[in-house]
Each structure stands twice: as C-alpha cells, then as structure tokens.
Amino acid sequence: MCHPIVEVPRLRIVKNKNPTSIQITAEQLIREGVYAKPDPFELADYRLRRRKEFEDIRHASPNVWVKYAKWEESQGDFARSRSIWEQALQHHVCYTNPNLWCRYATFEMSNSFPNHARNVWDRAVTLLPNVSQVWYKFVHMEEILGNIPGARQIFERWMTHSPDSQGWLSYIKFESRYNEIERARHIFDRFVQCHPQVDSCVRYAKFELNHGELHRARQCYERAVETVISVDAARSLFLAFAEFEEKCKETDRARSFTKELYRRFIEFEKRYGDKESIENTLASEKRFQYEERIEFGAGNKDRIRDVYERAISNLPPSEEKRYWQRYIYLWINYALYEELDAQDTDRTREVYRECLKRIPHHKFSFSKVWLLAAQFEIRQKNLDGAPARHKVFKKYIELELTLGNVDRCRALYTKYLEWAPECSYAWLKYAELEMSLSEIERARAIFQLATTQPALDAPDLLWKAYLDFEISLGELERTRQIYDRLLERTKHWKVWRNYAMFEANANMEGGSDIIQEQGQAAHERQRKKCLEAARRVFENALEYFRISAPELKEERVMLLEEWLNTESSFGQIGDVSLVENRLPKKLKRRREVVTEGGPAGYEEYYDYIFPEETASLSLNILEAA
Structure with a gap:
C-alpha cells in the first residue's frame, strides 16, 4: 500500500507583528473544544458508521467483540453494550473463555449494576466450574459489596467441586479474616479429608498451633502419621513434628516419638517397600550404626579408620558418575581426616592415590579429587608429586603468578603444553603472560609455535589472538603472512572477508592525524592502495569459490555483498559497478525430498545464477540449436 507524500509547509514570514485587538488564549480554545455541544446529526x-464497521468485523476474533462493547459503553449506551457482550458469549468459541466472562462482569460492576454482575458470575461458574479465576472474582465482588453470607455461599458451592489446595486455603483465610475460627476449623477438617496429604495435615497443625490449641495440633500430626506413604513425605513430616515438639519444649517426647516413628517406618518399608526403598532403608540404618560407632570411638584412630575402610570397600553398583558422586566424598573425608586429625601425610597420600586408582577414568573422572591431591602435595612442598590435570595446572600457575615467580610460571606452562599440546587456552594464556611482561619476541614465538600444531581444540580463537597481536603492534606484513598461512589451512569465507577488511583498513588508523601529517593527496593515494589490496583479496576469494568450490554459492554471494559494502564505504574512490555486474540472480526452485522410506514430497529453496553461468547456458542452447 502506497502512502501519499505529505509536504511539510514552509515557514511564512510574519510581516505585521503587532498584537490583535481580540486576544484568544490556548485555554479558551481547549475549553470551547471540550464543552462545546456536538451536533446531534x-x-x-458517526455512531452509525462506527457500528457498521464493528458489525462487519465482529466475527473475526473475541477482541473485536470486546472493543465493540467498550465503545458502546463509552457512548453511554449500556443496554446495547450488554447486548454485544451476550452476543459474544453466544459465539461457539467465546463462551469457554474465562477472560471474556471476567470482562463482562467487570463492565457490570464498574457501571454500578451489581445484580447484573451476579447473574454473569453465576452463569460463568456454572459453565466453568473448574476455573478458579472465575470463583475468586465472584467471591471478591461479594466481599467488596459487604455481602459476607453471599460470599460464604459461593465458597460452599465451590467446595462441592473439590478444588485444589489453594481454593480450600482461600476459604479458610476468608473465615479467618472475620474471626470465624470454628468455621475455619471445620473447613480444615473437610480439606484434610479431600486432600489427605502430609502437607495438608501440617498446615492444619500449624493453624491450631497459631491459635494456641497444642492438643489439637498434636492430633493433626498423629493423623498425618497414619496417612504417610512415600519416603519424601515421611521425611518432611518427621521434621515438622520434631520442630513442633521442640517449640512446645517437649524434648524427651520429641526424641522418643521420633525414634518410634522411625522404627515403624523401617518396618513399613521392609514389609511393603520395593527393592530400592528397602536397600535405602537398610543403608540408612547402617549409616546410623556407623555414626554411633564413630561417636563411641572418638579419638580411637584404628576404629575410625576401620569404619572408613569398610565404607569405601562398597563400590557403586554401576560405572555411572551419578552413582559415584556420593561415594567419592567418602574418600575425600577419609583423606581430610588423615591429614587434619590424624596428621599422617603418608597415609593421606596413599588415600588419594588409591582413590585415583579406583575411579574409572576411561568413562569419567572427578577434577575435585585431582585438585585436592595436587593442593595436598603443594602444601607438603612436593611440587613434582602433583598430578597433571587442567585445573591443577591453572591453580598452580595462578599461585606462582601471585607469588611473582615468572620463571616458575614459564616452566609450568612448558610442562602444561607438553602434556596437552592441543589446548588453545594454555597457548593463549602463555602468550598473554609474555605480552604482559612486554616480551614481544617471546609472545610471537609462542603464537608461531601454537599455529603449527596439527590439532587444536579452539584454533579460531588462537589465530584471531595472533592476528590481533600483530595488528596492535602495527606489523602489517607479518599480519599478511599470517593470513596467507591461515588460508593454506582453511578457505572459509569469513577468513577471506576478514583479510579483505584488514587490507581496506590498513594504515587508516589515526584519521585526521594522518591527514595533517601526510596531506590530503597522500591520504587519498593511501586509501586507493588499501582499496586495491582489498579488491585483490576479494578477487582471489571469488576465483577460489568459482573454480574449486562452485557448490558454495551462498558464501560467494555473502562475499560479493561484503565487497559491495566496502566499495560503498570508500565513497568516490570506490567503484560499485565492479561488484554489481557480478551479482547473481536469486531464483526460487523446488526439489524432491527423499527419506529412508522413499520420496517425502518437495521443498522450496533459493538458488543463485551468476552471470558466467548465464553466458555458458546461452552458449549451450546455441550449440544445441
């Protein structure tokens, strides 16, 4: 759709600047526009035209009905607005939309029609009994109007549909706001019967506790004990019950009752639990026995070591890391005990070594164990005994750098790279260390050695850091040599693009300072040289993609777009026609999609036809003719 061109009027020169005899203020103009009576015809x-527009599009979506009804409300025609709301609800889709019912009722309430609003809410909760939003709005309206018995009747009507826990709790809070404690207690009884979960009983007990009914609260907890089924629910229940008895300062009762509950729980699991739950229960029982033995044998090193040895002798059932995570902490605690409590460095070292032997490193490993073992050796000043891991090297180098041992850091980086020559992170950090020390030749030698490695985990980051390093030093020829070496390894179009951008911006840093030093003519000559060098790079790139990789048409198109932008950025010096003559034609084509089960239809894709392909196609047609 074409928009008409709007002409901005020109400023006119006022010749007579004397004030007029009758002055009109902006306030007077606004008052006349607001309070002026409109023409009835x-x-x-206007109303006829607007209603016709709404009638034509009212079946498009529910939002149109809402806008239509609100417009009639703004005109003061409430009967017609109510009729539109009713028509919208009669639509085969809109009557199930709770938001539409809420807006209809809000319209009635905002215009002081409470009886109409009650009728709307009554119809809404009848049609949508499982939508909590409608019930909440209905109750809120009655409570605002001060009709507390009516709100209570709505809640009772809602509870017959067995809502979720939040609905019951809202009813209880409603009664509590008006100090109807007995009613709230009766509702809590019904709530627990409808939702016999541990959480419901705990809420009931806390309600009774807040009102000083300790006996009733204890009965709630005892009722919850009879309904507990799962292990997680039992844990939360025992914790809540213990906290309750602790608040009541009944420590002996809490201890005895908790032990009795735990004993009954173990018996229940042994009778009705599955294999996994029985194993977990027996493991918990054994764990308590071990803890009692450790407490009994506090200070007895042989007894404590015997408990640790028996614990670590139980290997996990499978070689999966999730089974080994808790098992590894047994070894860690064992090693920390030997180092801190027993103060036996030889046994500590032996514990770490045995732990590293037990871990199946061909499937997974734990860096935390390696790091703790290395930190232990460093604390013992045994630097050669630290194991080789990435985190260990990083922490060790960080420690030496903090102490200012630069030569030691270089030696560590050398060992790090001998152990993991494919780690780009190590090469980068080594070069950054030398650059921070202003050792340019060392940093350059590190980058050169890193780029000659046959395999790297992140070569793009390493090459980019090398290029940025040389560019920051103003070494343009070295940068070109690096780009040439990089193009020998990869012919990615982004490498060609970055090479061309480098040539286009070479010797251009400085802006106005260069113009003042060299003069305008010399600056223009330099810009032409940069543009010519960038053109040569683009030419070589396009020649490669045309001959060696003709199937990579999208990369070729992106290179042409970059070249076109470069020519445009040079202004008068640039020649856009050099690129425009090479731009391809974009065609939409279809091709058959073949899956394992056979042909699966067709899909559309975009193809590019370059000028030389068009010429060769025309020549083939002439030869065939």
Missing part, C-alpha cells in the same frame, strides 16, 4: 452519523 453529526454524532448520530
């Missing part, structure tokens, strides 16, 4: 014509 004009108003009727």
Whole structure:
C-alpha cells in the first residue's frame, strides 16, 4: 500500500507583528473544544458508521467483540453494550473463555449494576466450574459489596467441586479474616479429608498451633502419621513434628516419638517397600550404626579408620558418575581426616592415590579429587608429586603468578603444553603472560609455535589472538603472512572477508592525524592502495569459490555483498559497478525430498545464477540449436 507524500509547509514570514485587538488564549480554545455541544446529526452519523464497521468485523476474533462493547459503553449506551457482550458469549468459541466472562462482569460492576454482575458470575461458574479465576472474582465482588453470607455461599458451592489446595486455603483465610475460627476449623477438617496429604495435615497443625490449641495440633500430626506413604513425605513430616515438639519444649517426647516413628517406618518399608526403598532403608540404618560407632570411638584412630575402610570397600553398583558422586566424598573425608586429625601425610597420600586408582577414568573422572591431591602435595612442598590435570595446572600457575615467580610460571606452562599440546587456552594464556611482561619476541614465538600444531581444540580463537597481536603492534606484513598461512589451512569465507577488511583498513588508523601529517593527496593515494589490496583479496576469494568450490554459492554471494559494502564505504574512490555486474540472480526452485522410506514430497529453496553461468547456458542452447 502506497502512502501519499505529505509536504511539510514552509515557514511564512510574519510581516505585521503587532498584537490583535481580540486576544484568544490556548485555554479558551481547549475549553470551547471540550464543552462545546456536538451536533446531534453529526454524532448520530458517526455512531452509525462506527457500528457498521464493528458489525462487519465482529466475527473475526473475541477482541473485536470486546472493543465493540467498550465503545458502546463509552457512548453511554449500556443496554446495547450488554447486548454485544451476550452476543459474544453466544459465539461457539467465546463462551469457554474465562477472560471474556471476567470482562463482562467487570463492565457490570464498574457501571454500578451489581445484580447484573451476579447473574454473569453465576452463569460463568456454572459453565466453568473448574476455573478458579472465575470463583475468586465472584467471591471478591461479594466481599467488596459487604455481602459476607453471599460470599460464604459461593465458597460452599465451590467446595462441592473439590478444588485444589489453594481454593480450600482461600476459604479458610476468608473465615479467618472475620474471626470465624470454628468455621475455619471445620473447613480444615473437610480439606484434610479431600486432600489427605502430609502437607495438608501440617498446615492444619500449624493453624491450631497459631491459635494456641497444642492438643489439637498434636492430633493433626498423629493423623498425618497414619496417612504417610512415600519416603519424601515421611521425611518432611518427621521434621515438622520434631520442630513442633521442640517449640512446645517437649524434648524427651520429641526424641522418643521420633525414634518410634522411625522404627515403624523401617518396618513399613521392609514389609511393603520395593527393592530400592528397602536397600535405602537398610543403608540408612547402617549409616546410623556407623555414626554411633564413630561417636563411641572418638579419638580411637584404628576404629575410625576401620569404619572408613569398610565404607569405601562398597563400590557403586554401576560405572555411572551419578552413582559415584556420593561415594567419592567418602574418600575425600577419609583423606581430610588423615591429614587434619590424624596428621599422617603418608597415609593421606596413599588415600588419594588409591582413590585415583579406583575411579574409572576411561568413562569419567572427578577434577575435585585431582585438585585436592595436587593442593595436598603443594602444601607438603612436593611440587613434582602433583598430578597433571587442567585445573591443577591453572591453580598452580595462578599461585606462582601471585607469588611473582615468572620463571616458575614459564616452566609450568612448558610442562602444561607438553602434556596437552592441543589446548588453545594454555597457548593463549602463555602468550598473554609474555605480552604482559612486554616480551614481544617471546609472545610471537609462542603464537608461531601454537599455529603449527596439527590439532587444536579452539584454533579460531588462537589465530584471531595472533592476528590481533600483530595488528596492535602495527606489523602489517607479518599480519599478511599470517593470513596467507591461515588460508593454506582453511578457505572459509569469513577468513577471506576478514583479510579483505584488514587490507581496506590498513594504515587508516589515526584519521585526521594522518591527514595533517601526510596531506590530503597522500591520504587519498593511501586509501586507493588499501582499496586495491582489498579488491585483490576479494578477487582471489571469488576465483577460489568459482573454480574449486562452485557448490558454495551462498558464501560467494555473502562475499560479493561484503565487497559491495566496502566499495560503498570508500565513497568516490570506490567503484560499485565492479561488484554489481557480478551479482547473481536469486531464483526460487523446488526439489524432491527423499527419506529412508522413499520420496517425502518437495521443498522450496533459493538458488543463485551468476552471470558466467548465464553466458555458458546461452552458449549451450546455441550449440544445441
């Protein structure tokens, strides 16, 4: 759709600047526009046109019905607005939309029609009994109007549909706001019967506790004990019950009752639990026995070591890391005990070594164990005994750098790279260390050695850091040599693009300072040289993609777009026609999609036809003719 061109009027010169005899203020103009009575014929014509527009598009979506009804409300025609709301609800889709019912009722309430609003809410909760939003709005309206018995009747009506826990709790809070404690207690009884979960009983007990009914609260907890089924629910229940008895300062009762509950729980699991739950229960029982033995044998090193040895002798059932995570902490605690409590460095070292032997490193490993073992050796000043891991090297180098041992850091980086020559992170950090020390030749030698490695985990980051390093030093020829070496390894179009951008911006840093030093003519000559060098790079790139990789048409198109932008950025010096003559034609084509089960239809894709392909196609047609 074409928009008409709007002409901005020109400023006119006022010749006579003397004030007029009658002054009109902006306030007077606004007052006349607001309080002026509209023409009844004009108003009727406007309303007719608007209603016709709404009638034509009202079946498009529910939002149109809402806008139509609100417009009639703004005109003061409430009966017609109510009729539109009713028509919208009669639509085969809109009557199930709770938001539409809420807006209809809000319209009635905002215009002081409470009886109409009650009728709307009553119809809404009848049609949508499982939508909590409608019930909440209905109750809120009655409570605002001060109709507390009516709100209570709505809640009772809602509870017959067995809502979720939040609905019951809202009813209880409603009664509590008006100090109807007995009613709230009765509702809690029904709530626990409808939702016999541990959480419901705990909430009931806390309600009774807040109102000083300790006996009733204890009965709630005892009722929850009879309904507990799962292990997680039992844990939360025992914790809540213990906290309750602790608040009541009944420590002996809490201890005895908790032990009795735990004993009954173990018996229950042994009778009705599955294999996994029985194993977990027996493991918990054994764990308590071990803890009692450790407490009994506090200070007895042989007894404590015997418990640790028996614990670590139980290997996990499978070689999966999730089974080994808790098992590894047994070894860690064992090693920390030997180092800190027993103060036996030889046994500590032996514990770490045995732990590293037990871990199946061909499937997974734990860096935490390696790091703790290395930190232990460093604390013992045994630097050669630290194991080789990535985190160990990083922490060790960080420690030496903090102490200012630069030569030691270089030696560590050398060992790090001998152990993991494919780690780009190590090469980068080594070069950054030398650059921070202003050792340019060392940093350059590190980058050169890193780029000659046959395999790297992140070669793009390493090459980019090398290029940025040389560019920051103003070494343009070295940068070109690096780009040439990089193009020998990869012919990615982004490498060609970055090479061309480098040539286009070479010797251009400095801006106005270069113009003042060299002069305008010399600056223009330099810009032409940069543009010519960038063109040669683009030419070589396009020649490679045309001959060696003709199937990579999208990369070729992106290179042409970059070249076109470069020519445009040079202004008058640039020649856009050099690129425009090479731009391809974009065609939409279809091709057959073949899957394992056979042909699966067709898909559309974009193809590019370059000028030389068009010429060769025309020549083939002439030869065939």
